[in-house]
Amino acid sequence: MFITLEEKNRNQNITENFTVGEILDVSKPNQGRTSVDMDYNVFLVAQYIRDNVGPLIPSSAFRNLYYNRTIPSKDTSQHVKGKALDLHNPVVANWLHAQIKNNSNHYKQLRNLGLGGVGLYDWGVHIDTRTSSRLGFWDFRKKKAETVTFTSILLLIFISVGYRLFKRNAKK
Numbered sequence: 001m002f003i004t005l006e007e008k009n010r011n012q013n014i015t016e017n018f019t020v021g022e023i024l025d026v027s028k029p030n031q032g033r034t035s036v037d038m039d040y041n042v043f044l045v046a047q048y049i050r051d052n053v054g055p056l057i058p059s060s061a062f063r064n065l066y067y068n069r070t071i072p073s074k075d076t077s078q079h080v081k082g083k084a085l086d087l088h089n090p091v092v093a094n095w096l097h098a099q100i101k102n103n104s105n106h107y108k109q110l111r112n113l114g115l116g117g118v119g120l121y122d123w124g125v126h127i128d129t130r131t132s133s134r135l136g137f138w139d140f141r142k143k144k145a146e147t148v149t150f151t152s153i154l155l156l157i158f159i160s161v162g163y164r165l166f167k168r169n170a171k172k
Helices: 020-025 040-053 065-070 092-101 105-113 150-171
Strands: 002-005 036-039 057-060 084-088 117-121 124-128 136-139
Touching: 002 020, 020 036, 036 040, 040 084, 040 092, 040 105, 040 124, 092 105, 092 117, 092 124
Parallel strands: 117 136
Antiparallel strands: 002 036, 057 084, 084 124, 117 124
């Protein structure tokens, strides 16, 4: 199911922890538009990950085709279709990789919610809701460690506290 995210609703929650405004802020709408259409399931997947890992900072959502080509990225990108999010968190890639590798109950639940593609990066993850019987998967991390470092934990705490302060100040 696709939903339309509009500027006039920027303070509205999509899920418990993701707002219309923060997604619009990292989207590149089609020329002349201030709204984007996105697959609601990608937010359900992101919320499930957030509930298990902690705060996630969206860095990319919908991209118009022109912008997508300037990155450069493929015309078939799930971002162009409104079915992808890039999420920053220093521990999320290791957590998600472990769930996939172990075919865990978390992984099965994510697939049931619509997870169709996962890209692992040092900065976090790309998730999408492509329709496929097999998971689209790639791992572009430089360090493919299975453990969380002390530095990663400190960075996560810093991101979490900073984001809460930002949201609190933005409401004033």
